[in-house]
Amino acid sequence: MPTGLGARAAKELTMTEEATETLEDRLSGIHRALEQQQLDHVDAVLADLEPAEIALLLESLPPATRLQLWARVPGGEVGGEVLLDVHEEARSTLIEDMDHAELVAAASELDATDLAELFEDLPQQAAQAMLGSIDEQQRARLQERLAFEADSAGRLMRTDTVTVRADVDLGVVRRFLRLKEGVPDNTHALMVVDRDGVFVGALPLARLLSHDDGLTVADLMATDVDTIPAAMSAREVATLFQTHNLVAAPVVDEAGTLLGRIVVDDIVDVVREDSEQAMMNMAGLDEGEDLFGPVLPSARRRAVWLGVNLATAFLAAWVIGRFEDALDKIVALAVLMPIVASMGGIAGSQTLTLAIRGLALGQISRINSAWLLRKEVGIAVLNGLLWALVVAVLAYLWFGSVGIGVIIAAALVINMLAAGIAGIVIPLLLKRSGVDPALSGSVILTTVTDVVGFMTFLGLATIFLL
């Protein structure tokens, strides 16, 4: 077997024997080995793992053990890839643990795409040191990348594109590829460019293999292929890949010059991070939050979110305080009022979650938002009436007062209606103002349902029962 190919090939396909040994088994093994200082065993386990798996192991360990394991991870290329695979917060704890020489060694093995991603997370001093230590060509490439905005196609693309000219015979292309050896593993098509480097078409390898010599590249290439502008956001690129079922796409500058290519493998990460982000943001968390990170920074970050919520909770309390008189006279109101607020909050968060997903998928627009609002109002009325009836009966049985039963039913219907409307209107308004609806939608919604819930229930009681 030709040398130098085994390692590359292994990555394209998969190893299930390892997969049957679960992460949990490996974690306990590593944990025990580190405790008993059986470093040979640790090294043996690490040697068997892909960088992404080492990253997952590191993320699953508390800080002290994590750094012990990190010290055993081979430097250079493996170390660099591991750094890229861990989430942001964990990444910075690992970087803090490295000296400049180690950082430079890790960086020097990365391509420009990965280097740019890593570079942005480096502390100022380490970043300066790295810029000073990498060679001039690498520095130039890094700066080219950093010129593109974060999370743009220009940052995401790979530059290991294999290009050919249109007028070349297929036989010549085949000889060229043989001389070149080592076409990148995930090459799906050769990119065809003109004399100025402008993209003119693509020649899939499968097609090159299915045809005889004698034809030229121009005869066989696909030309009805448009291109991704380097400034397009990663999220838009991901949408394009999914709606067009793309495998690979060329990235070009404004003049149409080929800059690189994006392959579907890279899109998987974008899609995963995007969905994770929405879920984390809805709980007021940062996407890069480190599950096993140190207590103090986590506490500080989460404190902000709790403070915002406290302000809204005090607003709700202030509303309740307006009705001290009613509460003083009818204690049942205090007992039942959380039910009204809670049902509104749950109903509203269902609508809000649907709206946030719909906005992310691009399904909601001016055309259909009125229809959507009517639908959610319809659902709110139906479910409001259904559960209002149940609550009214239970409240009557509990407190023996028809008045309280009627009033809680009315308040419940009104609050669920407000929840349905707020669940659509709030994310639309946030989106229009350029604010991520996942980030602040739920606090605002809960404020609405708490305030409306307490105010209608206690207000109606004040009017009709006092």
Add this chain to the structure above:
Amino acid sequence: MPTGLGARAAKELTMTEEATETLEDRLSGIHRALEQQQLDHVDAVLADLEPAEIALLLESLPPATRLQLWARVPGGEVGGEVLLDVHEEARSTLIEDMDHAELVAAASELDATDLAELFEDLPQQAAQAMLGSIDEQQRARLQERLAFEADSAGRLMRTDTVTVRADVDLGVVRRFLRLKEGVPDNTHALMVVDRDGVFVGALPLARLLSHDDGLTVADLMATDVDTIPAAMSAREVATLFQTHNLVAAPVVDEAGTLLGRIVVDDIVDVVREDSEQAMMNMAGLDEGEDLFGPVLPSARRRAVWLGVNLATAFLAAWVIGRFEDALDKIVALAVLMPIVASMGGIAGSQTLTLAIRGLALGQISRINSAWLLRKEVGIAVLNGLLWALVVAVLAYLWFGSVGIGVIIAAALVINMLAAGIAGIVIPLLLKRSGVDPALSGSVILTTVTDVVGFMTFLGLATIFLL
């Protein structure tokens, strides 16, 4: 240019001109055209779109307009692919609108992978009709697929694998591929099998192109390639692709016989659906929920979740009811008690969301859960003390009672501690019992923080203030 290649090639790469016309523009255009019965315009727009884009348009339209548009979508292959691309609930509204002949026409163009997915959603009668109308070969293939569990590798794989034998010369392989024409577009490697169809290795196209004739497949193929068992779950396959940076992987049965291949393009959908599902489940929604679906079924499904929440809200109300005496004497308790419950709920949902993500990524295990619990307790104590101080001061200023300030501070710290512990323990217990933590974690958590919050605040007040 050789015929029959243009259409295929266009899919591999991308069309940005269309992308600049936003979905919103297209939606308004289609909407207007449908209203004004300009069906030629509708047809022209549809002819320009990929199936996944048509699916998105359909999902973005209210039921009546959706069916009008669906009637204009070409049947056969396009119709079949569109059906597969829409979410489940929307899919069934479209299927209901089709007669048997249309269904059979759509089905007959789908490969076995897609057909099996579609088949499971068909109403009984339509399913029977389809089984009766497809040819025997297609029926046999469909039944083979249905024998694999839903969401397994056996369902996910494609069977358009190109196989070769190990002892063949590369020149022969190249001639074979030329004769074959039309190697599937996203073929990344040829699969090498023995006489019995057992998988023995993989030969990447890039490698085939970089080497001269004279070598055999065995000389060049990668053999350190393991395989995906057909029974592996789609989620595990996705994890494997991500941790091993895979582009394609062979699927085999228990004897090692090659059954098909899974490519990274298919993984994108699995990853997206998986993350969407967690977010939707946390709000008690179904992943397939149709944003523009009819009101009644949506209301019915969501009613169940609201009912569960109502039961827990009554539990909280019952707890409050135990302290009627205190509430009757000190009205400030009723005003302030939602603050304690709400802060616990927010803090708990932060921990819960992190734990749910950690479990999904496989980061949490027996080894580290104790450490994690200590960390969350630490954060809860720090943030509890910080905000307890703020709340105590504000409560004192509002009601002029040191006792109330001290008691609400104590209750807040206790409830946030309970929230931190519950946020870790609840998802771990649910996971161990085989229940999806995203689905029921948040209801249980809110119950805990409501009950603990009301009980400690009102209980302490009863003991010390009455």
